Amino acid sequence: MKHLLTLAFAVSILTASAQPLEQKFGADPLNIPTKREWQKRVRPAVMEFFQSEVYGKVPPTQPAVAFRIIGEGKAFDGKVLRREVEMTIGTSKALILIYLPANHKGKVPVFLGMNFKGNHQTSLDPEITISAHAPRGKELGTDPERGAAVSRWPVEMITEAGYGVVTLYRGDIDPDFDDGFQNGIHPHFYAEGQTKPYADEWGTIGAWAWSLSRVMDYLESDKDIDHKRVAVVGHSRLGKTSLWAGAQDKRFAIVISNDSGCGGAALSMRKYGETVAAINRNFPHWFCDNYNKYSNNEEALWIDQQGLIALIAPRPVYVASASLDDWADPEGEYLSALHASPVYELYGKKGLSSPTMPAINTPVGEGHIGYHLREGRHDINAYDWAQYIRFANRHFFGK
Numbered sequence: 294m295k296h297l298l299t300l301a302f303a304v305s306i307l308t309a310s311a312q313p314l315e316q317k318f319g320a321d322p323l324n325i326p327t328k329r330e331w332q333k334r335v336r337p338a339v340m341e342f343f344q345s346e347v348y349g350k351v352p353p354t355q356p357a358v359a360f361r362i363i364g365e366g367k368a369f370d371g372k373v374l375r376r377e378v379e380m381t382i383g384t385s386k387a388l389i390l391i392y393l394p395a396n397h398k399g400k401v402p403v404f405l406g407m408n409f410k411g412n413h414q415t416s417l418d419p420e421i422t423i424s425a426h427a428p429r430g431k432e433l434g435t436d437p438e439r440g441a442a443v444s445r446w447p448v449e450m451i452t453e454a455g456y457g458v459v460t461l462y463r464g465d466i467d468p469d470f471d472d473g474f475q476n477g478i479h480p481h482f483y484a485e486g487q488t489k490p491y492a493d494e495w496g497t498i499g500a501w502a503w504s505l506s507r508v509m510d511y512l513e514s515d516k517d518i519d520h521k522r523v524a525v526v527g528h529s530r531l532g533k534t535s536l537w538a539g540a541q542d543k544r545f546a547i548v549i550s551n552d553s554g555c556g557g558a559a560l561s562m563r564k565y566g567e568t569v570a571a572i573n574r575n576f577p578h579w580f581c582d583n584y585n586k587y588s589n590n591e592e593a594l595w596i597d598q599q600g601l602i603a604l605i606a607p608r609p610v611y612v613a614s615a616s617l618d619d620w621a622d623p624e625g626e627y628l629s630a631l632h633a634s635p636v637y638e639l640y641g642k643k644g645l646s647s648p649t650m651p652a653i654n655t656p657v658g659e660g661h662i663g664y665h666l667r668e669g670r671h672d673i674n675a676y677d678w679a680q681y682i683r684f685a686n687r688h689f690f691g692k
């Protein structure tokens with residue numbers, strides 16, 4: 294009997310490419326009996342689906358990437374060490390801003406995440422280099438809005454907890470508008486004669502996520518940083534990005550999604566709040582062209598966004614929502630974390646178990662999946678960060 298099963302399994306692998314995915318894995322691809330089957334058979338198929346149908350693949354032609362420390366200094370009354378690193382991708386340049394507790398002993402665990410409007414908006418530290426591609430004030434030459442996003446980056450709170458903060462501006466990698474992929478890093482990856490990504494190749498979110506992995510390459514070389522304890526984090530479109538980065542790159546030890554919504558943690562098939570059609574219409578550059586197939590056709594998705602979270606297993610993942618953020622579908626975000634739990638269980642890790650949403654401001658998940666519904670609007674703030682620090686403390690240091 295055992296041999297027969299093995300044979301059937303082998304045959305199913307041989308014929309797999311000819312079968313539609315539903316036949317290969319059944320209606321619920323995450324309903325998998327063994328860890329081995331998940332790792333060998335199902336996970337690669339889920340990854341392939343998200344790569345070729347949702348976020349797009351990274352093209353095979355890759356430009357050279359180099360790093361250079363361009364400056365160092367103290368900030369926050371000397372309590373924090375600032376380091377700025379220039380990352381060169383082909384001919385594009387991006388600036389990585391690193392803050393570490395100045396009194397650190399040994400290697401520092403860090404939170405890595407992209408920012409929306411420029412490194413200089415993340416704190417009032419006047420020495421931060423103004424991001425070259427960032428929007429300036431309304432009139433030329435006016436205040437470039439230093440510190441405008443401080444509420445999203447509580448650097449003192451994070452560094453006092455013993456963590457570093459690493460961030461870069463999304464617009465340095467790919468400016469966030471549809472220009473046919475001429476203005477960011479995409480052209481460095483074109484094959485000869487290619488003028489835009491192919492239908493199964495990456496859009497903007499794919500490029501942002503790829504760049505987070507390049508930052509990780511740098512972090513591995515920085516002697517002050519504990520590269521085994523890097524939590525990748527992002528808010529909203531940058532939360533979609535952190536999930537995709539964490540799904541693909543196992544070096545991210547914790548993955549955090551803050552209000553990532555449609556195309557992030559939220560289940561698309563619920564069609565609640567932002568839909569696939571709306572996101573493809575309003576942000577045609579975010580996903581790969583193939584994703585348009587699912588506009589007003591969510592049922593055709595082979596697997597919903599719980600598959601994205603499952604790709605992160607068994608590493609700890611945290612999903613957060615905000616109570617007034619209907620557009621991002623908080624319940625859909627919770628449910629995808631819940632439905633990814635069976636894959637965590639294959640690894641002997643605890644996911645979420647309650648089918649009902651937790652109450653506002655009541656974080657749940659004492660295992661490897663954390664979740665909270667913060668009171669308030671679509672944003673990332675000190676409350677959210679306090680939960681991420683707590684989650685990282687537990688998983689990184691058992692405290």
Ligand code: GCU
Binds near residue numbers: 530620
């Ligand atoms: C829009 C978009 C969302 C996105 C959000 C953000 O609301 O529809 O998908 O998450 O912007 O990035 O803030």
